[in-house]
């Protein structure tokens with residue numbers, strides 16, 4: 001059985017699998033084998049092996065001996081699949097997954113540490129793990145007006161100088177997160193992080209549906225750079241329209257106000273020392289707009305909602321066409337044990353399913369499945385891990 005040596009190659013090559021489509025698998029000898037994964041059969045040994053791999057990858061533990069035995073001794077393939085599926089359910093319904101998901105969100109958010117620091121710094125990552133363990137929709141990660149502590153209990157995320165409950169938006173408004181990424185004069189780091197994680201996109205957001213400001217609207221500093229070849233507007237035309245969501249933070253993460261006035265740090269945050277109304281943005285006919293006039297320019301989609309608060313941004317993101325796809329891809333990276341990216345520390349987002357049409361179809365198909373299970377990560381894991389698409393990533397089917 002050469003499966004272990006070719007596993008990595010298969011994982012990379014199998015992204016063209018889609019349930020109704022044939023796929024190309026490189027058998028490592030330069031030949032392509034065309035298969036429809038639904039038509040494949042797998043041995044009991046193969047299913048048992050996949051169960052072990054899955055437990056180790058996701059639960060950091062071995063499956064129960066009885067579960068392995070039941071698969072290995074199954075009378076036929078249906079019985080083996082049934083036993084395999086039951087063991088997958090056991091894994092996903094147990095608390096064992098908590099550590100893996102906590103690790104994922106700690107890494108992706110770049111906030112909190114499992115072994116040191118405050119419990120409050122782990123609230124954001126704990127919310128992600130909580131959403132998974134409790135089979136909630138991923139939307140809750142952005143819209144929850146509560147936090148989750150180390151004991152997986154619901155606690156308040158309210159802090160002195162922070163947003164009121166009505167404006168709280170999941171991990172985005174938690175103190176440790178805003179404290180790390182907020183620069184109230186600019187807000188671009190917040191935007192970078194949030195777009196990176198939830199849209200799987202980084203500036204200049206090629207291929208992402210984004211509302212963009214035109215040159216007449218944006219601060220001239222992004223268009224007039226006489227000594228600089230960089231076209232600032234390529235990225236900032238898409239990023240600046242989102243930062244209105246944070247304009248109620250008046251000077252820092254702990255200076256939130258529900259009644260903002262246009263002055264320093266208001267819709268033109270970065271220009272508070274620039275003087276002269278013309279440098280404020282957005283502009284109309286060269287003049288700065290009032291807060292209420294400007295509001296319509298702060299959104300992430302052409303017909304999207306205005307962004308007055310972080311909660312508005314959360315609500316705009318969960319209906320953005322890239323949101324579901326982004327999380328589908330993220331969860332696939334966990335299950336397939338491939339590069340997850342590191343938006344918490346830079347701008348690296350996973351990008352595994354875009355090299356050709358078949359890969360795009362693969363992602364589209366699984367994004368549909370993700371939608372069909374209510375965008376619940378836990379249910380999505382079950383669907384994918386039980387599929388033949390997943391089973392075939394572990395070995396060359398012709399070996400089985």
Ligand code: HEC
Pocket residue numbers: 183186187188189192203204221222225228230231232233234235236270
């Ligand atoms: C390739 C895309 C891109 C281009 C081009 C670009 N920026 Fe940015 N800019 C970003 C991103 C992403 C951030 C978020 C901060 C980060 O990456 O750490 C940012 C942040 C900023 C910030 C805020 C810094 C902060 O601490 O939040 C300012 C101000 C800014 N850019 C101005 C400019 C100007 C002026 C230009 C042109 C000379 C420019 N940018 C060109 C993507 C870009």
